[in-house]
Amino acid sequence: MKRPTLEVVAARAGVSKSSVSRVINGETTVAPQIRDVVMRAVQELGYVPNGAARNLVTRRTDTLAVVVSDPPQGVISDDPLFSAVVRAISRELETAGKRLVLMLAESDQSRTRVVEYIAGGHVDGVLLVALHGTDPLPGALARQGLPVVSFNRTSAQDVPYVALDNAGGAALAVRHLLERGRRRIATITGPLELYEARERLDGYRRTLRDTGRRSIVALGDFTRASGAEAMRQLLEDDPDLDAVFAANDLMAIGALRTLHQAGRRVPDDVAVIGFDDIEAASYTSPALTSVRSPMADQATATVHLLLGLIDGGPTGPVIMPNELVVREST
Amino acid sequence: MKRPTLEVVAARAGVSKSSVSRVINGETTVAPQIRDVVMRAVQELGYVPNGAARNLVTRRTDTLAVVVSDPPQGVISDDPLFSAVVRAISRELETAGKRLVLMLAESDQSRTRVVEYIAGGHVDGVLLVALHGTDPLPGALARQGLPVVSFNRTSAQDVPYVALDNAGGAALAVRHLLERGRRRIATITGPLELYEARERLDGYRRTLRDTGRRSIVALGDFTRASGAEAMRQLLEDDPDLDAVFAANDLMAIGALRTLHQAGRRVPDDVAVIGFDDIEAASYTSPALTSVRSPMADQATATVHLLLGLIDGGPTGPVIMPNELVVREST
DNA sequence: TGCCTGTGAGAGACCGCTCCCTCTGCCTGT
DNA sequence: ACAGGCAGAGGGAGCGGTCTCTCACAGGCA
Numbered sequence: 001m002k003r004p005t006l007e008v009v010a011a012r013a014g015v016s017k018s019s020v021s022r023v024i025n026g027e028t029t030v031a032p033q034i035r036d037v038v039m040r041a042v043q044e045l046g047y048v049p050n051g052a053a054r055n056l057v058t059r060r061t062d063t064l065a066v067v068v069s070d071p072p073q074g075v076i077s078d079d080p081l082f083s084a085v086v087r088a089i090s091r092e093l094e095t096a097g098k099r100l101v102l103m104l105a106e107s108d109q110s111r112t113r114v115v116e117y118i119a120g121g122h123v124d125g126v127l128l129v130a131l132h133g134t135d136p137l138p139g140a141l142a143r144q145g146l147p148v149v150s151f152n153r154t155s156a157q158d159v160p161y162v163a164l165d166n167a168g169g170a171a172l173a174v175r176h177l178l179e180r181g182r183r184r185i186a187t188i189t190g191p192l193e194l195y196e197a198r199e200r201l202d203g204y205r206r207t208l209r210d211t212g213r214r215s216i217v218a219l220g221d222f223t224r225a226s227g228a229e230a231m232r233q234l235l236e237d238d239p240d241l242d243a244v245f246a247a248n249d250l251m252a253i254g255a256l257r258t259l260h261q262a263g264r265r266v267p268d269d270v271a272v273i274g275f276d277d278i279e280a281a282s283y284t285s286p287a288l289t290s291v292r293s294p295m296a297d298q299a300t301a302t303v304h305l306l307l308g309l310i311d312g313g314p315t316g317p318v319i320m321p322n323e324l325v326v327r328e329s330t
Numbered sequence: 331m332k333r334p335t336l337e338v339v340a341a342r343a344g345v346s347k348s349s350v351s352r353v354i355n356g357e358t359t360v361a362p363q364i365r366d367v368v369m370r371a372v373q374e375l376g377y378v379p380n381g382a383a384r385n386l387v388t389r390r391t392d393t394l395a396v397v398v399s400d401p402p403q404g405v406i407s408d409d410p411l412f413s414a415v416v417r418a419i420s421r422e423l424e425t426a427g428k429r430l431v432l433m434l435a436e437s438d439q440s441r442t443r444v445v446e447y448i449a450g451g452h453v454d455g456v457l458l459v460a461l462h463g464t465d466p467l468p469g470a471l472a473r474q475g476l477p478v479v480s481f482n483r484t485s486a487q488d489v490p491y492v493a494l495d496n497a498g499g500a501a502l503a504v505r506h507l508l509e510r511g512r513r514r515i516a517t518i519t520g521p522l523e524l525y526e527a528r529e530r531l532d533g534y535r536r537t538l539r540d541t542g543r544r545s546i547v548a549l550g551d552f553t554r555a556s557g558a559e560a561m562r563q564l565l566e567d568d569p570d571l572d573a574v575f576a577a578n579d580l581m582a583i584g585a586l587r588t589l590h591q592a593g594r595r596v597p598d599d600v601a602v603i604g605f606d607d608i609e610a611a612s613y614t615s616p617a618l619t620s621v622r623s624p625m626a627d628q629a630t631a632t633v634h635l636l637l638g639l640i641d642g643g644p645t646g647p648v649i650m651p652n653e654l655v656v657r658e659s660t
Numbered sequence: 661t662g663c664c665t666g667t668g669a670g671a672g673a674c675c676g677c678t679c680c681c682t683c684t685g686c687c688t689g690t
Numbered sequence: 691a692c693a694g695g696c697a698g699a700g701g702g703a704g705c706g707g708t709c710t711c712t713c714a715c716a717g718g719c720a
Contacts, residue, residue, distance in 0.1 A: 053676035
């Protein structure tokens, strides 16, 4: 029942442990006949190296931690984002032959556990997914002396990150609306304590200002309900608006609903554009035009950043471009 | 720079390695003053036990593998399901003080890697999320001698699982439509090679048969597009139908769109009911009535099943009940 | 007082692997 | 023919913990 060890394989093959180890690890300084006899023994015994023993001596684990730092009802908990990001990361690590330990840091208690685990030498590096720029976790982890990268902009020193060009994406959206002939373009913002939200608002503002137009702003918090509410507010404040740029798709979906209830036709009366291009954006009616956030690409880039860091390469921040996906709502 | 070891802590505290080990592991047979002096040394040095060394000797890792077995475009890849399941599992394992290694088995190659990894003794058990009853992975993993449970029904022997009461849920849906006074109730099925899909179809058929009514069936594959297409088919086959039970929400959303395009009002002309109650079900207009699949509860139950199995308890299959969430579409 | 029991600390073997070092034996050059 | 070099195999010391076993010592009882 017990799994065979290196020693057993060596005995079976009639060679030393060292030789078996060399064969297992694909070293070249092994004579072909030794290699063959070892391989046969490995096959016959169904030998698989013990990971813990190997880790202990090599001090490598080929395992990376993915830490998702967000309260249970937070922004990342938004299904599409979580799913897309985690799966993309997983695929990329798989390709690189690494393993992924997933940790959710939803409370202070679990944050402590995360730091302890990281300190325990179980992983070679950490990929952090945390939207709040003020999250203390990046800093705490970086202090452990392990390579740490962030899937998102972070205020922590020494933590390289991959970020979206949020301002650029917002500009893309606003320019698109202008090209469609819209004159009174409002925006629904995300929670302004998030970089994303601020940058998207900045992009919107700057683009309008450059064309001599006025900003019309309502605050949201990236949830669907807040989008619906903000839209109500906007209609009240400025009944003549003819376009809305929502800082994410969920809020845009909420806005669509309010507009529908208010009897405004989309896009005829009011054009609506979202941000992120989540799956649900194509389900709405009318289907939502959106700025695509290349989450999967961003995740992949973050993995490469981390792998590079582990291999000792120097690394700085990376900015991802985004593109516009035009559907029926504009 | 090097992290301190047990031995260093022992030296600092002026006691033996054994005593430090006892304190670290919370054994009770330690005199208070020894305990204190050890704790102080641990604090001062910032000692954290080395995981690999501990694993090596205890043969426990406190780590469980979560294997998601599904092709890239498969059913589980559906965002909401993946996200809800993975997060619920993660939370529950966190509470139990266990770690989670996430592995996607999307190809034969990665399946092989999964089996090898499992065999490498890196984990104490495996939680499998695989919708295809014919998946070879459950069997292959069970053969490794490690505890394995499945998040879903599986055909493999010796693999306990947690499943939904799919037939019961379908019956719930159909009875609801009957109570609403619907007479011609159609269904859109999932891919029939999946247990889920077959059971939901069975529940639908049986309930109608019991009330002396005829089944009207169109085949789908759990995607939104297939739902839209199946709905077109149904309208053509039976223009007088007044209700549709879709075997999942995505297909129901597709059906809603087709009905809208065909000028049928929902629920006035045709009532629509989905299955799973994904987040998007409440975003549609009209909001979708759906049979709630308690994914999170199911995930939690699966974790407990696995933990029980690891602790040596005997375990059989578990069936989860579901409930109806009535919204605007019926 | 002497013996026995029980409590709690210390010593050290061992988990399974890697990797450094030593050693053998063959090939090459002069 | 012999020294020198080198390829390649084996030996064995750790890696950092756990856990069994031994041992010292204190207290209880006849």
